[in-house]
Amino acid sequence: MNTKYMNPYLAGFLLGLLLLVTIFITGRGLGASGAVKSAVVATMNTVLPWHTENTHFYQEYREEHAESPLKNWLVFEMMGVIIGAFISGLISNRLSLKLEHSPKIKSRTRIIGAIIGGLLFGFGAQLGRGCTSGAALSGMAVLSAGGIITMAAIFGGAYAFAYFFRKLWI
């Protein structure tokens, strides 16, 4: 069993080809956070239908998406991601249920970090109209100004804040 990771340049090249094929077929790039948005809208529509009918954000979403929020390209793509990552983990012998964290911090600290980090990323991806996949990577492929600015802000921001959270990782 080989658990070594792929050469990063080869992986990047394959990722680039995949992105190119995606643009060639569908006219748009890859994404991730859009699927989370669809999931949130679908959940809220089911749990609190009276609330979403009167709330501005969901109303705007309905105007932009005629179909059900789950019948969405990015939702199907993310289902594929789960399958693909699972297959990859299976053949490279990396499937295991574990909470990964630096030995210097407690599990609880990692859990809190993951929740807050996820929350910030989810929020930021809405504000920035896309995350590392949809805005930064796909934006770079089509040389979108907004995408590249968001990319610079994500990585610039991460470097700027990295020092303050170094204890979480090193």
Added chain:
Amino acid sequence: MAPLVPDIIGNELNLVIAIIIGIAFGFILEQAGFSTSKKLVGLFYGYDFTVLRVFFTGGVTAMIGVIILGHYGLLDLSLIYVNPTFIWSAVVGGLVMGLGFVIGGFCPGTSVCAAAIGKIDAMIFVGGSFLGVLAFAEGYPLFENFYKAGAWGNIRIFELAGASQSLFAFLLVFMAVTAFAVTTMIEKRNNGFIDSDLKPLKLYYGLAVIALVIGISAFAFPERQSSLKLESNNPELVAKSKFEMMDSDELAFRLLDNDKSIQILDFRTKEEFKELSLPKSSNWMMDNVFGKDIHKKLVTKHMKNVIIANDENEGKRLGFIASELGYKDIYVLKGGMTEFKNLILYFKRPETSTRQMLATYDFREKASKKLPELIEANKKLMNTDEKKTKRVVGGC
């Protein structure tokens, strides 16, 4: 011509393709090592730059591919989705995401990927991002003004910088290669060794040189679109082209005869077209000739495509470009719309006429009465006939 959705691939099949693309996406991310937060944040602490290598190689590869496909007319760049720019939300949103990255150790795509192989911290991160989107949705009225401020449209970065696309692409590739070299040095200093995978440095230098040569050649060979436009100014080249001419009488006759085998492509301005447009005609601009909409029209079999412009030379230029692009059965209106108006629409019988011309004049007189009626009738139909392929919408 691409994109293939929605004309060649329907919307339902597109969802099946979404799953297949997703599987490949997830597989590549996991194989690259994006399923562990240790590797992802290594970039920000200088011990592992895998993310930077994968990310930049991927972005640059796709970008070059898009430019090449566009360059050779295989992909209509005016139809692909370009993320819109809202400057303030792009910057602040990006900074918030950067903060989330160093606290949480993942980004949305990689967290789903890591969750799929059993990382509990990643599953928690996914839950957190769910809450983050929910917080945005519920607090939307508070952020809406900020979210929509500074709208610059679907602008592309080289337009913003006032540079050419190839120059900008070249700069980006140069930046990526520099970043690869510098980060490998930093990694070596911090870790004391170089990953054996990255050792065949000569190979990478070789590839970089090839990339450089290709990059420079892109400057040497002008883009097909602009080179065709330039060539169309050369009368000698235009004269050799394969399109044919159609004179005003023939066009008028075919229109009166309700000939179903012609379609007219009108290249005058929108205003002129609105004021007076012939039956069976549609309005286009020169840049449309390279697009996907006109392609659909021009590939219709057994159709004579009549190009009309105000004057004949303009029409010939367009006829030349269309023929060079490989379109068949291209006709250009002789004398342009100006002559058509003079000879047919506003026909005045000359006082003296030779015997040979008599029949022609009779026809023209008849046409000058009948055609305006057809034009009038056609005007009513026009309003319902505006259907153009829209730019793909969507995004993250």
